[in-house]
Amino acid sequence: MELFVFVVASAMILGGALGVVLRSHPVHAALSLVLTLFGIAVLFVSMEAHFLAAVQVIVYAGAIVVLFLFVIMLLGVDNAEDLRVEPFKVQRPVAAVVGAGLLTMIGLAIIASRKAPVPVVTQSQAVQDALLDPHDSNIKALARDVFSDHVLAFELTSVLLVIAVVATVMLARKPRKGDFVVEAATK
Amino acid sequence: MIAVAPTTTWYLLLSALLFSIGVIGVMVRRNPLVLFMCIELMLNAVNLSFVALARRMGDIGGQSTVFFVMVVAAAEVVVGLGIVVAILRRKPNATTDDMAELKG
Numbered sequence: 001m002e003l004f005v006f007v008v009a010s011a012m013i014l015g016g017a018l019g020v021v022l023r024s025h026p027v028h029a030a031l032s033l034v035l036t037l038f039g040i041a042v043l044f045v046s047m048e049a050h051f052l053a054a055v056q057v058i059v060y061a062g063a064i065v066v067l068f069l070f071v072i073m074l075l076g077v078d079n080a081e082d083l084r085v086e087p088f089k090v091q092r093p094v095a096a097v098v099g100a101g102l103l104t105m106i107g108l109a110i111i112a113s114r115k116a117p118v119p120v121v122t123q124s125q126a127v128q129d130a131l132l133d134p135h136d137s138n139i140k141a142l143a144r145d146v147f148s149d150h151v152l153a154f155e156l157t158s159v160l161l162v163i164a165v166v167a168t169v170m171l172a173r174k175p176r177k178g179d180f181v182v183e184a185a186t187k
Numbered sequence: 188m189i190a191v192a193p194t195t196t197w198y199l200l201l202s203a204l205l206f207s208i209g210v211i212g213v214m215v216r217r218n219p220l221v222l223f224m225c226i227e228l229m230l231n232a233v234n235l236s237f238v239a240l241a242r243r244m245g246d247i248g249g250q251s252t253v254f255f256v257m258v259v260a261a262a263e264v265v266v267g268l269g270i271v272v273a274i275l276r277r278k279p280n281a282t283t284d285d286m287a288e289l290k291g
Contacts, residue, residue, distance in 0.1 A: 006193040010201050017205055020224050021212035033224045036205075040231050043198070049238045049250050052257075056234075059257055064227065064264050068220060071268050075275050081218050087284055095214035103207035107200060114196040121246040131247070141247045142254070150251055157258045164262035171269035 005046045012039030024080040030068045037061045051139040124149060198239035206232035217282040219271045223264060230260045 012035055019032025037060040044053035071077075086092060123131075126148055130140035146154055205228060212225030234253045241249025274281055 002192045006197065013201065013205060014208070017208040017212075017228050020221065020228060021208055021216065026218055026220050029221050029224055033227060036228060037231065040235055043235060044238055047198070047238050047242045049241070049253075052234075052238060052250055052253055055254065055257060059261055060227070060231075064261060067264060067268060068224065071272060072220060075272065075279075077218075077220070077275060077280060079280070081216075081221075081282075087217075092215055095211050098214065099207045099211035102210055103203055106203040106206070110196055110199045110203060114194075118244055121244050121248075123246065123248075127247055138247075138250075142250055145247045145251045146254060149248075150255075153255060157255060160262050161258065164265050168265050168269040171266070171273050 002046055005042065009039045009042040009046070012036070012042070024082065026072050026077065026081075027069065030065055030072065033068070034061050034065050037065070048138055050136075051142050195239050195243040199236050202232045202236040202239070205229075205235065217284060219274070219281070219283055219286075220268075222283065223267050223271070227260065227264070230256060 016032045016034070016036030016039060019035065020029045023029045023032060037056060041053045041056040041061075044050075044056060124144070126144040127141050130144045131137050133140050209225045209228035209232060212228065213222055216222055216225065234256055237249045237253045237256070241247065241253075274286060278285060
């Protein structure tokens with residue numbers, strides 16, 4: 001059963017990824033990205049990472065792709081790019097060689113290390129208790145891990161999000177009178 | 188019904204394939220929005236391998252890392268799209284080849 005799920009989800013993921021790269025229209029690329037993200041959410045469910053699957057659908061498919069589509073809609077850049085235009089003649093062969101080489105190296109490393117012994121990980125007592133819970137063990141263990149062992153990192157992400165929001169507001173608003181504007185850059 | 192279950196190696200190979208497609212996309216495509224989508228593909232490939240290895244090692248820490256990666260990815264997309272909006276407002280239909288203003 002897991003094999004069937006894996007095959008279907010892999011087809012979704014790879015088909016969506018190829019769609020992102022190969023579709024010339026940005027809206028089609030964004031919709032292909034949704035397909036990939038849903039495929040990854042399916043794999044998260046099959047690997048019993050239920051919370052991450054929900055977050056994947058809500059944050060990625062729900063927020064990030066919608067943000068992409070909003071930008072495409074507001075800027076009106078939804079005209080198809082002519083993929084036959086190739087400004088640098090060597091660009092695509094080099095990209096293909098680099099991509100294939102990267103895939104070969106990572107693949108060989110994965111296959112070579114598939115029989116490697118799994119290191120023993122000792123988790124904190126709170127996480128171990130949560131993993132034994134018959135109901136929602138994944139989300140409880142994740143919550144214990146994030147809010148006890150990684151609570152400083154969690155607080156720092158909130159700082160990061162505030163910085164990102166402020167930066168985006170600064171970037172996206174139109175300059176008013178009296179603002180400091182570098183004139184040379186607008187020419 | 189075949190009784191073979193996909194091992195961690197399968198998930199990691201799928202993740203490597205997805206990452207390579209994302210790398211090729213970043214190098215080939217010229218629309219800045221599509222470039223960001225390809226970066227999302229790479230981030231998702233890494234998330235997939237994190238969750239696969241977290242399951243193999245029985246360590247929930249991999250899943251919390253994916254949680255943080257998602258937060259950072261959301262912040263990155265927000266700032267990146269802000270920059271793209273600022274550039275495209277000034278130069279409509281700009282491709283990445285037109286963004287050589289910071290060249291020294």
